[in-house]
Amino acid sequence: MLGPLGCGPDVAVFDEVADTTTVTLDETDERVPRLLSLLEELGIVGWFEWRYDRFTDDELEAARLIVMDATVLLDGIFAGPRVGTKYDMSEACKLCGAGARQTSAMVVDGESLHILEGKRAMHTCYNDILVDEKLAGALADSGATGISFRGVFAAFEKRGHFQLPWRQLCATHTLPRISPRSTGIEPYKSCSCGRSSFTTPAKLPTRLVYRTADIADTRDINVTWEWFGEVKFKGDVSESVLPYPLFLVTPKVWRIFRDAGVTGFDWLPIRVVDE
Numbered sequence: 001m002l003g004p005l006g007c008g009p010d011v012a013v014f015d016e017v018a019d020t021t022t023v024t025l026d027e028t029d030e031r032v033p034r035l036l037s038l039l040e041e042l043g044i045v046g047w048f049e050w051r052y053d054r055f056t057d058d059e060l061e062a063a064r065l066i067v068m069d070a071t072v073l074l075d076g077i078f079a080g081p082r083v084g085t086k087y088d089m090s091e092a093c094k095l096c097g098a099g100a101r102q103t104s105a106m107v108v109d110g111e112s113l114h115i116l117e118g119k120r121a122m123h124t125c126y127n128d129i130l131v132d133e134k135l136a137g138a139l140a141d142s143g144a145t146g147i148s149f150r151g152v153f154a155a156f157e158k159r160g161h162f163q164l165p166w167r168q169l170c171a172t173h174t175l176p177r178i179s180p181r182s183t184g185i186e187p188y189k190s191c192s193c194g195r196s197s198f199t200t201p202a203k204l205p206t207r208l209v210y211r212t213a214d215i216a217d218t219r220d221i222n223v224t225w226e227w228f229g230e231v232k233f234k235g236d237v238s239e240s241v242l243p244y245p246l247f248l249v250t251p252k253v254w255r256i257f258r259d260a261g262v263t264g265f266d267w268l269p270i271r272v273v274d275e
C-alpha cells in the first residue's frame with residue numbers, strides 16, 4: 001500500500017522482529033495527509049504518530065547543551081531495581097522514588113543481552129546509558145567533565161551475575177529546573193514533590209528550554225532535575241518502577257558518540273532564554 005503513495009525504502013522501513021513499518025516524513029510532505037487518509041480508508045488501527053525535531057550537525061555543533069534522547073530506540077534493555085541494581089532511597093521522594101541514588105553496578109537482564117549485540121551504546125528501560133568499553137575509554141580520555149562510570153553485570157536466574165564488557169555512563173551534576181517555556185513535556189501522574197512524573201507526548205516535539213543563568217555552571221554531561229516516565233513505587237525498591245532524569249551533553253560528547261558510529265539516539269539542542 002505504501003508503494004503507490006511514493007513511500008519507498010528511503011522513507012519506509014520494515015522491522016521484521018517487531019513486525020512494524022516505520023514511515024518517516026517531513027511534516028510538510030504532501031504524502032503525510034495522503035498516508036493518513038489511506039490508513040483511515042482501509043480501516044487500519046493500531047498505528048502511532050510521532051512528531052520530533054531533526055537537527056543538522058552544524059546546529060548540534062553550535063548548541064549549548066543537547067538532550068540525548070533514547071526513546072527512539074524503543075524499550076531499551078531490561079535493567080534496574082527489579083533486576084537487582086541497588087539504590088539509596090534516603091533522599092528520594094517517598095511517594096515516587098524521584099532522587100533515588102544508585103549504589104551498585106548496573107544489573108541488566110541476562111535473557112535480554114541480544115539487545116546489546118552489534119551496538120556500541122544502548123539505554124536501559126529506565127534511560128540509563130550503557131556504552132561499550134572502548135567508547136567508555138574514549139569518553140574518559142576526552143577529559144569530559146561531570147562524568148563517572150559504573151560496571152555492568154548480567155543477571156541470570158540460576159547462574160548469578162556476570163560482568164559485561166560495558167560501562168554505565170553516569171552524570172555527577174544535576175541541572176536546575178527547566179524553564180516553564182519548555183514544550184512537549186507534560187506532567188503525567190503528578191507527584192506532590194513536583195519532580196516526577198513528566199512525560200513527552202508523542203505528538204509534540206520535545207523542546208527543553210533553560211534560563212541563561214541556570215546553565216552558567218554545567219558539565220559536559222548533566223542530568224535534568226525533572227524525572228520522567230512511569231512510576232510504581234510502594235517502598236520496596238526491588239519491586240518498583242522508578243522514574244529517571246534525562247541526559248544533557250555538550251557538543252563535545254555528542255561528537256564522541258557520532259564518531260563511534262552510534263545510532264538510534266535523537267540529539268535535541270536545548271533553547272536558552274534570558275528569563
Ligand SMILES: [Zn+2]
Pocket residue numbers: 093094095096097098191192193194195196
Ligand atoms: Zn515524588
